[in-house]
Structures are given as structure tokens and as C-alpha cells.
Amino acid sequence: MESGDSFLSCAVTVEWTTPQGSIIRKVNYKTGSLRLIRNEFREMYMEITSEKQNAIRLALKGINVFKKFMAEGKASIKFQEAGCTLFISNAPPTNLVSFLRTVFVKMTGDKEQGINKTPSKQSVRTKLLSGKAKAFEEISPVTVADICQAKSKISKATTTTPSPPSKKRKPDEAIKGPAPKKLYSPSPLSTTSSLNEEQTRVLEACLSGQNIFFTGSAGTGKSFLLKRIVAALPPDVTMATASTGVAACHIGGTTLHAFAGIGDGSGTLENLCERATKSALVAQKWRKCKHLIIDEISMVDGLYFEKLEAVARHVRKNNKPFGGIQLILCGDFLQLPPVVDKNRSGKKFCFQTSCWDKCIKLCFELKQVHRQTDQEFISILNNIRIGRVTKEISERLLKTASQKIESDGILATRLCSHTNDSKSINNSKLRDLEGEEKIFSAQDSDNASTLLDMQTIAPSKLVLKVGAQVMLLKNINVNAGLVNGARGVVVRFDEGLPVVRFKNKKEYTTRTERWYVKNSSGSLFCRRQIPLNLAWAFSIHKSQGLTLDCVEMSLSKIFEAGQAYVALSRAQSLDTLRVLDFDSRHVWANPDVLEFYQRFRRRLQQMEIVALGRPLSDKTNKKIKLREILAKQLNK
Numbered sequence: 001m002e003s004g005d006s007f008l009s010c011a012v013t014v015e016w017t018t019p020q021g022s023i024i025r026k027v028n029y030k031t032g033s034l035r036l037i038r039n040e041f042r043e044m045y046m047e048i049t050s051e052k053q054n055a056i057r058l059a060l061k062g063i064n065v066f067k068k069f070m071a072e073g074k075a076s077i078k079f080q081e082a083g084c085t086l087f088i089s090n091a092p093p094t095n096l097v098s099f100l101r102t103v104f105v106k107m108t109g110d111k112e113q114g115i116n117k118t119p120s121k122q123s124v125r126t127k128l129l130s131g132k133a134k135a136f137e138e139i140s141p142v143t144v145a146d147i148c149q150a151k152s153k154i155s156k157a158t159t160t161t162p163s164p165p166s167k168k169r170k171p172d173e174a175i176k177g178p179a180p181k182k183l184y185s186p187s188p189l190s191t192t193s194s195l196n197e198e199q200t201r202v203l204e205a206c207l208s209g210q211n212i213f214f215t216g217s218a219g220t221g222k223s224f225l226l227k228r229i230v231a232a233l234p235p236d237v238t239m240a241t242a243s244t245g246v247a248a249c250h251i252g253g254t255t256l257h258a259f260a261g262i263g264d265g266s267g268t269l270e271n272l273c274e275r276a277t278k279s280a281l282v283a284q285k286w287r288k289c290k291h292l293i294i295d296e297i298s299m300v301d302g303l304y305f306e307k308l309e310a311v312a313r314h315v316r317k318n319n320k321p322f323g324g325i326q327l328i329l330c331g332d333f334l335q336l337p338p339v340v341d342k343n344r345s346g347k348k349f350c351f352q353t354s355c356w357d358k359c360i361k362l363c364f365e366l367k368q369v370h371r372q373t374d375q376e377f378i379s380i381l382n383n384i385r386i387g388r389v390t391k392e393i394s395e396r397l398l399k400t401a402s403q404k405i406e407s408d409g410i411l412a413t414r415l416c417s418h419t420n421d422s423k424s425i426n427n428s429k430l431r432d433l434e435g436e437e438k439i440f441s442a443q444d445s446d447n448a449s450t451l452l453d454m455q456t457i458a459p460s461k462l463v464l465k466v467g468a469q470v471m472l473l474k475n476i477n478v479n480a481g482l483v484n485g486a487r488g489v490v491v492r493f494d495e496g497l498p499v500v501r502f503k504n505k506k507e508y509t510t511r512t513e514r515w516y517v518k519n520s521s522g523s524l525f526c527r528r529q530i531p532l533n534l535a536w537a538f539s540i541h542k543s544q545g546l547t548l549d550c551v552e553m554s555l556s557k558i559f560e561a562g563q564a565y566v567a568l569s570r571a572q573s574l575d576t577l578r579v580l581d582f583d584s585r586h587v588w589a590n591p592d593v594l595e596f597y598q599r600f601r602r603r604l605q606q607m608e609i610v611a612l613g614r615p616l617s618d619k620t621n622k623k624i625k626l627r628e629i630l631a632k633q634l635n636k
């Protein structure tokens, strides 16, 4: 799959209609590509091609672009002059955004063509007499000069001919006039600029089609990167999943169990294969899937993973690992492990299965921590992660027990090792508050409440009072600090809606937000709810993957390897953390995982030495390095 700013791989349907809207002709390109080209007179065209069908060229004049569903890889372009509409689907969202941006910038800035301009009679005559040979060439990449030119045209257009308020432009009508500045704004999909070097390297490797596992300590941006990877792949054939509902919600995907359609994986492999093939919906999903993404892989049961691999081969009738699906796995095995029966022996983790080495061809480790900036805290966390607690670390964490981290009536969130403890703390604290209760019930798509309960972080029923400690469940305004995990307190109700004052002193009147979830057959369901949850307490299990503002914890009831590390690493700094009873006995790492990471590191080092003879941090040779590593891996 190849895509650039003036080239897009996607599915395309072109429909020609009468002015009344009846369809005259329709052409489908299941795996087509769009290319922006110019003819010998420098007029722009969009060319639609596929291996099997003839190319269609449409002049880029007077077009309307509908781009509301760009994030899902869909858009449509109406060519008024040609009387047809082009429906784009299954386009990698990032590429779709840059492709439409190129169309916009080139059309807006074009000296000769401009937007909505039809060629004058004079120019048609000149063309006929010009004697130039018919020729098409690819459009040049967008340059800074192009963008400046387009911007100046927009500002001229908006200052000289302000549109009357009555004729308000619909938000979707993009390229008709001078309004769609949105394409310039840094959309989370439109740029990879905020990925750092190591993250970019992983993204590039994912786009090369290899099976990849990338890891890194808490807060190194694994989930952040995963969202970018999802956006860079064609949506119809990409399944974004995670081992838990909260983690799946974080990357806008579904749980691995919901995708796989083999229940909890119990039963014989034969039964599971039969189950997956018998259900047409499940089988179709497996066959359609080309890229399977799994976040929080550390919590996927190894046995279940092994069964999935075999089911994939069986359903897809393909003997390659995972039936030829590209695997992109991510997580930190030193965080929470899978929940499995205590008496079961062996293959608890995915890396302990025989199919792990068979499937995973490339590994990466992200090193730069983004969640915390304080080097002392980062170093403490790195030690805790591997179960190492020095006297200094103990003393430093014990010192946090007495510090005041509350401010402006916002209390610290207590992280509990057991879910029931967190529930009862929240209920009793709410009961203790005086004042009227307000109940917010979620509005769910029909018959989807159970699924939505499992897969969204928004509660089905939220009870609030003035003074309730709350946590924001969605990124509302990243620049204003209104992000997922931000802590606040309900200060009043305004027309029935809770007004929350956050830790950064910003007040925000919440409104109903939407959470979307796909079921096992790919249908979309929606929960509408206020983006808040009670936050006096939270379970460590549910906090995995989150960044929290102001947290306290008692670690005495810790029962899992990595649990203390997950709890501690949610905090952003030592100043916003209170550990009530730190004891080094509560901190330990699973020895199998430690051994896995030792092997993993050795393998990474070998890859570096074999491929380059020097470490990977040299910026200039980034791409060459990747190619060399890929070549080595492929030749293995």
C-alpha cells in the first residue's frame, strides 16, 4: 500500500446522475487509487485507476467536498461540471486528510485555475490552437509557498467579500469557497509531526506490513502512537482492539474478545474453529481483517492468544502465522498480567507461546517517557518497574505520605487494588455530601447497553451532587487541560448540567458526549452521557493506560506483580502523588517477564549491531537503518 499527498489508495465509486438525481452510470473500484495530475495546460485533474479497469479523469473544477467522515476513511467529492460524485472509502484516514488538503491547497492557490473557475472561451480556443501534445504529469508536492499562496487567497476572499449571515456555509461544503481553513489546522490525523523519532520509526515499520511488537515503560506514548498507526491504515480492513474495555476506548477500538467472536476461548481448538466458521459474521470479519492491532497485550492470556492464532489460520484457510494478518501488538509486560486461574500452569503471557516468535518479526522499545517530566520520578518508576527498591526510593516515596496534594477543594483520587473497595468509597463519600442528587442516565443505542457497559468508560448511571469529586472521561480541549483523566469537583448545576472546576482552576459546563463502540459484526453503537465519573476512588485495574492528575494510594493489599508500578506510574509527578504506606515488599516484577525483557533487549542490541554497527539514535540515518533492519529480518 502506497499513499502520498497527491496519491491515495482507497475504494472508489463514481456515480453519474441527472440534474434530478437519478443515477445514469456507476463504476466501482474496490481497490483503486486516486492521483492528482495536470495536463499540458497545467489544468488539474483527479485520475481514478485500478489494475483491472480503465482510468477515469475528472477535471478539478467547481467541486464540493464532503469530509465529515474523514476519520473513518470516507469522503465524497461532487464534480459539478462532470455531473458525477466520487465516493471514497477505506482510505487510511491520515492519507485521506493530506490528499484532500493537497487538493484544497493546490486549487485555492492555483493562479490559472482557481476555485470554481470555468475556462473562458478564449482559453479553450487558445488551447485548441496551441498544438501542444496531450500529456499528463503528477502534481508537484505541496510546498510552503503553495500554502502561503492559498492562505493569502483565503484571507483576501474573506476580507473583501464577507458572506452574509443568512447564507451560512454548511460545515461539510469544503472546497467550493474560501472557508475550509480546517484543513490547515493541526488535525490529530493530518500530521505526524508530534511523534518523536522512536515513535516515527515504529509507525514506518507498521506501514511496511511487518508483524510488530512494541513496548516501553508506562507513559512512553504507546497508546498515543497506536492511535496514529490506526489512522494510517485503511479502516475497513484494520481492527483496533485492546485487552480491556477501558484501553480499547482509549484508542477508539473494540475489545479483542468482541472482535474474535470465540467467547472467552474456553473449549477445544476444534470447537472454537467450528464456532468461528459457523457464524457467517465472525468468519467474514476474520477474512476481511488485514491488520490486527492489540493494545495492552500484557493482559491477553497466552493460551487465548495461541488459540486465536490457530482460529485465524483455520478461518482464513491460510497457513501463515495468524492466517497472514499483519499483527501490531503493543504493551508493557511489566504492568498488569492477564487474569487467569491461579491453579493453571504455563503460557500465562503471550510471549510464552510458541506462536509468539513465529508471528513477531520486528520489535521496538520506546524509551522517552512523556507522562512525567521529572527525572527523579522517572528514575524511581523505572526501578519500581523491574521490582528494584533502594533505600533512597523507599524514603522518597514514604515522604509523599504527608504531603498535601489537594487544592481548591479537589481531593486526591484513591487508587485501590480491589474494584469493590473503590466502588464502596465512591458511594459512601457521595452519600456523605449534603445537597440534592442529580441523576444522569446514559442514552444507548437499542439493545446495546451491556456491550456499552463493557466497552466504554462512561457509566450507564451517574449520580452527582455539588461537591462530588469527578474525573473527566474525554479529551474536551487539550490546550485548556480538559483531558481524559483530568480531576475536578462539581461546583454547581447550570440548567441541569454539572459545572466542574478542574485542578487548573478552569470551569467547564459539561454537555452530553458520545462514545462509539463496534460489536462483533462491526455495527456501530453509541452511548450518550456526561463525560464524568466519580473520582474519590478508582481501581488500579481500571486505571491502567490512564494519566491522572492527583492520586493517593495504599499499596498494602497489592496482590499482583506490576500492580504497584501501574498505580504509581499513573501520577504525573511526585508532587501530585501520595503513597500512604509504602513498603518495598509490595513491589515486585514477574521473573518470567524480566527474563523475557533480558532476551528482548539482547535481540534489539543484536539487530542494531548487525544492521548498523552503531546505536539507533543517529537521526540522519533513520530510514536507512529501518530498511536494513527490515532486510535482515526478512532474510532470517
Ligand SMILES: Nc1ncnc2c1ncn2[C@@H]1O[C@H](COP(=O)(O)OP(=O)(O)OP(=O)(O)O)[C@@H](O)[C@H]1O
Binding pocket: 194, 195, 196, 199, 216, 217, 218, 219, 220, 221, 222, 223, 224, 225, 332, 370, 371, 544, 545, 546, 547
Ligand atoms: N510524541 C508525543 N508528544 C507529546 N505527548 C505525547 C507523545 N507521546 C505520548 N504523549 C503523551 O504522554 C502521555 C502518555 O501517553 P500514553 O498514554 O500513550 O502512554 P502509554 O505508553 O500508552 O502508557 P501506559 O503504558 O501507561 O498505557 C499522554 O498524555 C500522551 O498524550
Ligand SMILES: [Mg+2]
Binding pocket: 222, 223, 224, 545
Ligand atoms: Mg497505553
